[in-house]
Amino acid sequence: MSDGVAAVSKFLTWSVVDGPGNRFVLFLQGCNYHCVTCHNPHTIGVCSDCGACVAVCPSGALKKSGRKVVHDPGPCISCDSCLSACPTRANPMVRRMTVNDVLELLRRNAPFLNGLTVSGGEATLHLDFLIDLFTAIKAAPDLAHLTLFIDSNGNLPAEGWQRVLPVTDGVMLDIKAFDPERHRRLTGADNDLSLASARLLAEAGKLYELRFLMIPGETDSPEEISALSALAHELGPHTRLRLNAFQHHGVRGPAATWAPMPRAGVEAAAGVLQASGLAEVVLPSVWLP
Ligand code: SF4
Ligand code: SF4
Structure with a gap:
């Protein structure tokens, strides 16, 4: 069992791109992949309280308190300067939330929601919290109509899935690459667990x-x-099957200079997949210029 608390990077009270219907989305902090193309790189690391972000905060929302860096949401202007300054891809604005905190937020928004999606970082790094949260929601008569989804990179052994699946309605699973060497280069991890998870x-x-x-030049090849x-x-x-197109938004490091994925290339791949007999191939909902 968890202590009923998780590090939450951010939450959205309403999203239509994180699973079916209108969904509350919880982004948990920390990831076991280090994707060079991550568009939320500040969700990867865990804060070491180094203090580098305090100096760049223009509103005094970050302070050192003893050895800890503390965020005050009051004066925060959401400029995200702290995220860019962090050397470990962490987020000083992470808040610790209990299962009851999340239930309370869900209750406030429940009339407008079809479900909850827990994303990351990598949601399954917080497996005990996920199980506690999903179990509590399914036991609550006023929330039991919500479907409970996980957005995951799949880097979780079978024993982990067997624990969480009884209280999970669906999983959105990212496969980053099929060629093992390419997968290691793009994510820093092997893809065997992700493929087994699928x-x-x-x-x-x-x-x-x-x-x-x-x-x-990476995952758009005919082989992939x-x-x-x-x-x-x-x-x-x-x-x-959902095809996403690489874009620069949020990306840090060398991949920020890579070419974005052209729409024509995604549509061509979708055509190949559909022609092979796959019935449901979904294209990106938004095309950035
Ligand atoms: S987003 Fe970060 S840097 Fe900007 S005001 Fe808030 S705490 Fe400060
Ligand atoms: S968020 Fe990053 S820069 Fe700020 S204290 Fe934590 S590790 Fe240092």
């Missing part, structure tokens, strides 16, 4: 959507698209 989730009937980020097609067919021809 199979386990499909078998359990809990794979809501498989997601694949197309990056020019062919491997994606093969996996989706193995999981079932009705596997819902």
Whole structure:
């Protein structure tokens, strides 16, 4: 069991792009991948209280209190200067929230919601909190109508999924690359667990959507698209497949200079996947210029 508390990087009271319907989204802090193309890199690290962000805060919202860096939401102007200044890709504005804190927020917004999605960072790093939270929601008569989803990179062993799936309605799973060396280069981790997770989730009937980020010169190759097609067919021809297009928004480091993925390339890949017999191929909902 967790102590019922998790480090929350951010929450959205309403989103239509994080699963089916209108959803409350909780972004938990910390990730076991270090994706060079991450568009939320400040959710990856854990704050070491180094203090580097305090000096760049223009509103005095960050202070050192003993060895800790403390954030005061009152004067914060949400400029995100602290995020850019952090050497460890952490976020000094992270708040510790209890299961009851989240239940309270859900109750305030429940009439407008179809469900809750827990994302990250990597949501499954907080597995005990997820299980406690989902169990509490399913036991609450006024919240039991909410569907409970996880947005994950799949880097979780089968034993972990077996613990959380009984209280989970669906999982959106990112596959970052099929070629093992490319996956290591893009994420800093192997892809064997993610691929095993895709199979386990499909078998359990809990794979809501498989997601694949197309990056020019990396994951847009015929070999990668062919491997994606093969996996989706193995999981079932009705596997819902979402193609995302690499863009610069939020990206830090060398990948910020990489070319964005052109719309024509994503549409061509979607055509190949559909022609192979995959029924549900979803394109990005928003195309950035
Ligand atoms: S976003 Fe960060 S740097 Fe900007 S005002 Fe808030 S705490 Fe300070
Ligand atoms: S958020 Fe980053 S820069 Fe700020 S104290 Fe923590 S580790 Fe240092």
